[in-house]
Amino acid sequence: MWRCKDCGTTLTKRSELLKHYKLIHRHYGRGHSYPCTYLNCACRFKTWNALLSHLSRNHPAQQAVSKAASTFTCHICGHNQLSTEREYFQHIYQHLKNKETVTCVFQNCEYKTNVYENFKSHKYRKHSGTVNTFKPGISSVDESCASVASDISDVEIIESDVNLNSAFDNGYSENLEKDIELKIASVLLKLEHIFLVSNAAVDELLQELNYLIGSVSVAITQKTISQVLQDNGCQFDQSVVEKLASVLCETNPVKKAIGDKGPLSSPWRRKAYYKSHFKVVEPVEYILDRKNNKSFQYISILKSLQHILDCQTILDQAVNLNTVDNQPQKTSVHYKTIFDGDFFHENGLLSKQESISLILYIDEFEICNPLGTSRRKHKICGLYWVLGNLPPGCNSALTSIYLAALIKSNDLKCYGYEKVLKPVINDLVILEQSGIFLSKLGRTVKGTVQCVVVDNLGAHSIAGFFENFSGTYVCRFCTAETSEFQTIEVRSEVFTLRTKDIHADHLRIIEENKWPSYYGVKSKCILSKHLSHFDVTTGFPPDVVHDLFEGIVPFELALCLNLLIKKSISHYVH
Template sequence: MKDTLQSCLGKHNCDIDEAVVSDMVTELCEANPLNSTLSRSGPLSSAYKRRAFFEEQFGVVKPVEYVLSKEENRTFQYIPLFKSLLQILNQKEIRDFIVHDSEAQSNSDTQYRAMSDGNYYKTNELFSAGHPSIAIILYVDDFEICNPLGTSRKKHKVTAVYWVLASVPALLRSSLTSIFLAILCKAGDVKRFGYSAVLEPLLKDLVSLEEEGLYVPALGRKVKGTVFSVVADNLGAHGMGGFVENFSGSHVCRFCLGERSQFQVKEVRTGAFQVRTKEQHEMHLQTVQENPALTHVCGVKRQCVLTENLKYFSVLSGYPPDVLHDLFEGIVPREMALCLQVFIKSKYITFEELNKSIKTFPYKWSDKTDAPQQIPLNFAARKSVGGNAHENWSLLRFLPLTIGSKIPEGEPAWEVLLVLKDIVELVVSPVHTEESICYLDSKISEHKHRLLQVFPQEKLIPKHHYLEHYPQLIRAYGPLVFLWTMRFEAKHSLFKRIVRYNHSFRNILLSMAMKHQLRIAYNQHDPSVVRPVLQATQLSTVDVAVLREDIQKALQDKFPTEMHIQIANNVVYSGTKYAVGMVLANGSTGGLTDFGELIQIVVVKGTLLFIVKSLIAWSVEHLRSFILEKTSTVKVLEPTELSDMLPLTPYVLGGKSIVTLKRYICVP
């Protein structure tokens, strides 16, 4: 600072004694509020004082330590649920979602767009009462905070319990700042002391929320609530639900009473497997409790701790399937490995050509972010192509474009993958109708028959059976993509970063919980929790007259009096990025989706408009893709007019423009 001050004075021909300059620097530093605050005697001079200040000013909900064993110093951290809920419900936007959810109960029996459209939500006594209520989704999972291949593996494995509000829209619910922490406990302690001990403080709060409710000052009333569902992988769901955790046994399905030996030859859709009922479950529990020698009865080991304590939660409706583990980390990588072996053995393609085609494909936009990884050399022995969920999803989606031209039409193993691609697109769709659910049911059946025909020696895994339940489970829960573990697992990365920068494992659970709560308090202090629907960084105002003639005409038909508009090359709308050159789905012809190329993004009086050039789409069954041909028709579309909010990326193959769907589009 001294050099800067002397340089500035020199530019203005001010010759001042160096001692005076030093005094000026000292005075300026002391006058700086940041320096005075952080000085030795300042109110924020130490980490302790800073944390105390943050806790007071930002309303931090501090974790509470609970003791599992005083003698062995076994503890866990709990974030009080009521305090967290009050902090969240201070936000008007969140309160409005809860009130609106109670006023807008779905009356549709044929469309499924949200959890509230599912039968389980509609038949829940609390949520269907017509009063504002708090529906909570819990997530339970174990994660490593150390190198999973290192010497500390399992030593510091942590069980986390997170939660979100079900009434919040899916876009906001998927934000990591909307996922809240309830419990952090060493995974070994959960296994030793059980869920009953670890969940005790949370259960007390949940029971109070069910029976008495939470007083929300801004609403001037008490609001009751409960757990709608517990999201977890199959091991976590079975462990917490009281079902068997060994998936090589006989009764490994939490949805039905089917035996694993029958999964290979019978189908759920035929009614061959009896769905679990409340009466049967209670009978199985009673039998297990009366006979200590029995490890389980029809897959039931013990009472679900949530069902035991909560009035409005049932173990039979509270544990939805997880698309991520069932499909993207289960069936998809396994079956791709099987089929790729066939293609290589049949000499349609070599292993080197396969990986080269995957690596050199010109992925664009979001496809580039989630581009598939190359196949490992030992994929056949591992019975998996490796990769994480996003990469496996992308690999299945892009295989038709990368190697489809090398595979003969009608190749049975190729048909297995194509039908699997159809299933994935249907399962991840955010909208379902009775027609799409029935279509999914038929595709799952077709896929099973094709798979066993091509690979008769292949033993189906339990996840194949769980998939057969999906059509009925969509009717029960709404779109299953809203209940997958994808975003919850991303939350683990925050704690891993905390551990990495903490440089100490002493009282690590408290450090993780406290730093998480500081961050949550900071995020909640933002006056606007809900992000703007439209986000555009570079907008240019132009005269309509300078635009292309066809665009002018399309705009004037919709806005005849507007002389000036704003244009952009890309925008973010409702969390989705749109850029010129993308392909949008709009309307349908003869039951097939219509597409349009996005040629201009326009904002008129704050309203987003897409200028699209209509495309003729030709379905190519062998590639499960669409070849696109341009037309001269230009249309102006608002986002609400799109058949699907997710834009597609066109690629050029053999001189033709082609797109492949990421998810099924329900056409009217």
């Protein structure tokens, strides 16, 4: 008696088990692998022929015990209710996600790691495609279900599977055509939106490719078929060969996808295909002033988050999301990421439970010639966000930066940040108070904004500080006066840094005395007004791009170059 390791179905012969494997493969799709049928062999194979080849080389026709009739015991925690190898490795992966050190489960291998991706990579590289046995105590046979299997050769297996292929090929070919169509669509999408190839160029490419597949390839296919039939001594009619070659070219899945009426043949069809087959979040237009036809576009942060965290690869790399106990702990004084700082660990939501950390970025850009007559007329302000849970290496890539809103800069100055950020704040309030449901985790996860990266003018506008940088109090980090900046040397010992309590006192004094400002504070921060876990005194860090690369560094370089030029001129004069 044999038992399927994936669904538990009991079968009497190994040939029936192999047929059952093919049906399972058809149900789950091409990504589902075939497991070896023998006890203590952990091999899995992507194709049917690879499994047959493995059985022929490593398991010649013999009496064996079904592998599927065994149970697995975790060597870390002792859990022994794991009926399949798949469940066993999922359990092992959970230990790795909890940062526990796991030793390789196969014999003669002492590899150890506490990194999930490293263990999977090691298993794939070292224990894939070869005969591997588990270490003693991991796999045990269930005597009530295991029995001796009858002898059967690989030739008999292949012959017994002929009838199954006729019922399997239709569904397989249909899935394969869909996979090819989806792959072509992803390539075209990459051409259009990553490499910025125009729709006209893509259409020209598809037309030429369609011509090559549909017209030019017919003669080559016809010649190839005739040659193969002649080499095998087959009698054939030339008209039948011509028709066969024509049908083969016309039914090519690539031609069907990009042909005249194919789903990818025109820009409109491609756009519709992208929306229906890929996870697209459509922008929504928000009206600022209906009378003057003022509006802006917003892409929902919540919907984008759900699609992004539905990807298992991103979810595995995210810190503070996989398990409740997987919280980053501050163990040293070395600062490598934002998770090592005091601001992160003092945040009530980000530090004490599984949570989503968001980093917002706001900046303006010119879409016209910045030196021409249209300068500043069509300037756009963009709001972007980054998932702060990802490692620094991931966040440095442009593909990890997501667009949230676009608005004309003139409209932003007219209506202010509070009105423009209203849909953004609504989503952030939902994220902080209710959270979003992550299907991969099977539970709801809350989150908040960790910080907002923006230039000084934008930061002061959103945070409610004085926006005139020639006044008395121009710093959002301390309460020092402008006149003290250039006169006091040890500023850290003299200047009073703004804290949450000090800022609250300033707001209270403004409200009680009806003053326009106090110590540079004008009003309450737009985000702090609605988000309980966002602190205005720590949520607007300095921006290295605006403060250094566009500020201090060019200024200092200009002074150095000016000094060098003067010294050079003086040298030549003397």
